Amino acid sequence: MKSTTEVQAKGTALFDLTGKSAVVVGGASGLGKAMAASLAAAGAEVMVADLNLESARQTSEEISQNGQNHTHFKINVTNSKDAEEMVKKAVGIYGKIDILVESAGLTITGTPMIDYDEEMWNKIMDVNLKGMFFVNQAVARQMKGQRCGRIINVGSMSSVIINNNPYGSSGVYCTSKGGVINLTKAFASDLAPYNITVNAISPGYMKTPLSASFWANPEDSADKCAKIPMGRPGEPEELAGIVVYLASDASSYMTGANLIIDGGYTVW
Numbered sequence: 001m002k003s004t005t006e007v008q009a010k011g012t013a014l015f016d017l018t019g020k021s022a023v024v025v026g027g028a029s030g031l032g033k034a035m036a037a038s039l040a041a042a043g044a045e046v047m048v049a050d051l052n053l054e055s056a057r058q059t060s061e062e063i064s065q066n067g068q069n070h071t072h073f074k075i076n077v078t079n080s081k082d083a084e085e086m087v088k089k090a091v092g093i094y095g096k097i098d099i100l101v102e103s104a105g106l107t108i109t110g111t112p113m114i115d116y117d118e119e120m121w122n123k124i125m126d127v128n129l130k131g132m133f134f135v136n137q138a139v140a141r142q143m144k145g146q147r148c149g150r151i152i153n154v155g156s157m158s159s160v161i162i163n164n165n166p167y168g169s170s171g172v173y174c175t176s177k178g179g180v181i182n183l184t185k186a187f188a189s190d191l192a193p194y195n196i197t198v199n200a201i202s203p204g205y206m207k208t209p210l211s212a213s214f215w216a217n218p219e220d221s222a223d224k225c226a227k228i229p230m231g232r233p234g235e236p237e238e239l240a241g242i243v244v245y246l247a248s249d250a251s252s253y254m255t256g257a258n259l260i261i262d263g264g265y266t267v268w
Helices: 004-014 030-041 053-062 080-094 118-146 171-194 212-216 218-226 236-247
Strands: 021-025 045-050 071-074 099-102 149-154 196-203 258-261
Touching: 021 030, 021 080, 030 045, 030 053, 030 099, 030 236, 045 053, 045 080, 053 071, 071 080, 080 118, 099 118, 099 236, 118 149, 118 171, 118 196, 149 171, 149 236, 171 196, 196 236, 212 218, 236 258
Parallel strands: 021 045, 021 099, 045 071, 099 149, 149 196, 196 258
Antiparallel strands: none
């Protein structure tokens, strides 16, 4: 029987990402930036990929520590060729891709479902679902050759509920995020024989830089906070533990899961 010290040492080692390489898509700001920083803090070398190249560069510099080789890349996720080029660059730098976090996404609020037009539908679906497919597919092809890897897709609590609010339906966004979860499960099923796990993180309402002013005003945010059992939005850093867990050896037997991190919003 192993001693307590041996068990503790093994437990800590399971979360160590030293020697691992990660690509974080949508990693220049918000939730993606927080997750990129978390992976770097756990020892991984990170490529920050984003449509905004300058922000990606800045984030890459900010998370640099301990001589790690972080880099950045400009990607339009709706272009499959960009996804392929991203993989080539990452492999050229690191020799492999151990971890993918795909967090690129957008929404349009204030428009009821019956008033959505084709352009609005395509804008959301192209980024949130088609783009995620392109990125997952390109990285999975590389990981299949390695016969190992961790893919982490960022969904939303809106993958399991429809957010009705005073600003108009979020139904198309919810539809896209529901698709993300089944996309994750489909890749998980296909890639399991190659020791590649594919899981989703589904955040609830989070206080990102873009929404900070909204949450700072109690009059604006009272209706949303009232529906959250914990009474507040989440902080991006509160996804740190879950992304490191899913990226590490600690989650080696978990695949096809959707982990909802929402302060309890969906329990009601």
